[in-house]
Amino acid sequence: MKKENKAFAFRGKYLLLVVVALYGGLFFVNAPGAQLALQKSGSILLKIVPIFAFVIFFTTLLNFFLRPKKIIAHLGKDSGIKGWGWALTGGVLSHGPMYAWYPLIEDLRAHGMRDGLITVFFASRTIKIPLLPMMVDYFGLTFTIVLSFYILVGAVLQGILLELGER
Amino acid sequence: MGMDKKEKKQSSQRPAFFMVLQKSSLNFLAMAPLLLGVIGLVGLFQVLVSPEMLASLFQGNPFLDTLIGTFSGAAAAGNPIVSYLIGGELLDQGISLYAVTAFLLSWVTLGFIQLPAEVTVFGGKFTFYRNILAFLFTMIIAALTALTMQVLS
Numbered sequence: 008m009k010k011e012n013k014a015f016a017f018r019g020k021y022l023l024l025v026v027v028a029l030y031g032g033l034f035f036v037n038a039p040g041a042q043l044a045l046q047k048s049g050s051i052l053l054k055i056v057p058i059f060a061f062v063i064f065f066t067t068l069l070n071f072f073l074r075p076k077k078i079i080a081h082l083g084k085d086s087g088i089k090g091w092g093w094a095l096t097g098g099v100l101s102h103g104p105m106y107a108w109y110p111l112i113e114d115l116r117a118h119g120m121r122d123g124l125i126t127v128f129f130a131s132r133t134i135k136i137p138l139l140p141m142m143v144d145y146f147g148l149t150f151t152i153v154l155s156f157y158i159l160v161g162a163v164l165q166g167i168l169l170e171l172g173e174r
Numbered sequence: 175m176g177m178d179k180k181e182k183k184q185s186s187q188r189p190a191f192f193m194v195l196q197k198s199s200l201n202f203l204a205m206a207p208l209l210l211g212v213i214g215l216v217g218l219f220q221v222l223v224s225p226e227m228l229a230s231l232f233q234g235n236p237f238l239d240t241l242i243g244t245f246s247g248a249a250a251a252g253n254p255i256v257s258y259l260i261g262g263e264l265l266d267q268g269i270s271l272y273a274v275t276a277f278l279l280s281w282v283t284l285g286f287i288q289l290p291a292e293v294t295v296f297g298g299k300f301t302f303y304r305n306i307l308a309f310l311f312t313m314i315i316a317a318l319t320a321l322t323m324q325v326l327s
Contacts, residue, residue: 015200019208022290026214033218040221048217059202066198071191106212106288109295110202126304130311133282135254145262153322154275157315165307172303
């Protein structure tokens, strides 16, 4: 587990520098393309700001109402079937890109969430409830049900295998 | 008994809500360059790699196309709706259901662009195992889904 009072430090500075350099390079080669990429990034950022706000608020609520012992009981080593259920439900209900959820999952992991459950959370995110009608429209109801079933089973198996691999 | 009471007292003492909110916000702020870097990469990718370029990678061989579907889905970035649109078009073009399913799955669960961020946040070992498993299960689930659809139809 991580220390509670660690010094504030930005993370991913080098990644951001590399991305800024890539944009700089693209501006020289293809200025309209770089401008369009910047616009697209801006619109992605605007779209996921509400998710970021939700993640900050949800992390706050978890840390305020749930003591670490409670989190461990629900998502820790001895959480059992309940833990798998929470991870699957959380994954299916979570919206937006995977990386938007990194801060929350990292926080839960620091409080004892099992790596297997993190894997289940990420794997079950393939089911997007708001997009299910569209999937049915494009690929049919049977395909959507069959795929969703295998995604859920596969997510749990991935979680189990990851924990076996980490031992 | 004395220890139990002390523990209970400690666990019932909650920090002020504002303090917890401040701590959560600071933790998030610390990760801002990482998230901005990934978002920047997604924007670049969406401009430099068009859906048509991805669709042109498929060859018509079910096994090879499933592999291509997995890799191209992992390399792609953006809203999953786009993957449905491309997947629908690929099916219309006669690309196998194996490949299209793999493409839809890997679009969400695998992501080359977010790998640096995942390694930074969760560590190399976890990221390696999770992505290998996600890759293998994308292929397995795609095959099982397509086979089940064949049986059901």
